[in-house]
Amino acid sequence: MVDLLIPALDALPAGVQVFMRDDDAGWEDARLLALLDVTQRAGVPIDLAAIPAAIGPALAAELRARIDAAPDLVAVHQHGFTHGNHEAAGRKSEFGAARDAAAQRKDIALGRALLEDWLGARVQPWFTPPWNRCSAALPGVLAGLGFEALSRDRSAQPAQSALPELPVDVDWSRHWREGGAAAVASALVQALRARAADGAPLGLMLHHGAMAREELDCLAGLLAAVARHPRLNWRGMRALLSSLAPCEFHCAPAV
Numbered sequence: 001m002v003d004l005l006i007p008a009l010d011a012l013p014a015g016v017q018v019f020m021r022d023d024d025a026g027w028e029d030a031r032l033l034a035l036l037d038v039t040q041r042a043g044v045p046i047d048l049a050a051i052p053a054a055i056g057p058a059l060a061a062e063l064r065a066r067i068d069a070a071p072d073l074v075a076v077h078q079h080g081f082t083h084g085n086h087e088a089a090g091r092k093s094e095f096g097a098a099r100d101a102a103a104q105r106k107d108i109a110l111g112r113a114l115l116e117d118w119l120g121a122r123v124q125p126w127f128t129p130p131w132n133r134c135s136a137a138l139p140g141v142l143a144g145l146g147f148e149a150l151s152r153d154r155s156a157q158p159a160q161s162a163l164p165e166l167p168v169d170v171d172w173s174r175h176w177r178e179g180g181a182a183a184v185a186s187a188l189v190q191a192l193r194a195r196a197a198d199g200a201p202l203g204l205m206l207h208h209g210a211m212a213r214e215e216l217d218c219l220a221g222l223l224a225a226v227a228r229h230p231r232l233n234w235r236g237m238r239a240l241l242s243s244l245a246p247c248e249f250h251c252a253p254a255v
């Protein structure tokens, strides 16, 4: 993986800002903590998308301690409510077209309150919808509840949104399933070239629950090799969202 990435990074025409978003905090706690050990050791920030209804007291205490000890390296935001599917047919979604805005608003507010009960003011005001997709109404619902940004897959992002968006580009687990480390590396190279060209941040999505030891070791090796590469600027979502101009979110262009 590193053999492919380093020459590609060296050849990039411009630097790229990168963030890592790990989904489904609340499931597979041991694997989540192993991932946090890897990213914190590498000194690279990670944003956890946490399922409010799945978090328990032990994980909450661990997350509070890690955030307080390293607030620039570990952050948490909301990932749905229960991570349940409400669509009767078609692709799974917790906040898809099957339910109206009022039902969505109720679940998100409940989830938000639950997450704040566990983590207090440490919860970041962004939202990642389960399965990376949501109805067209959801950005407006989130904005009405005080959320400040939305993160989903770049391909799911509409031309206009009621909220700034910080999409992910590379789904580590999907590429790993398809072709292991080589497939992940190839997807990263492709995304790095695209983001170096358009200047938008690159989002790398992880699912710690799917990462066996071999996969985690591969990520650790990658971070050790490229965490300080001059063409990469690893940043947390909070730093990116506070520093980018609105036009860089790829939401509606200002007129």
Ligand SMILES: [Zn+2]
Binding pocket: 023, 024, 079, 083, 130, 131
């Ligand atoms: Zn998820």
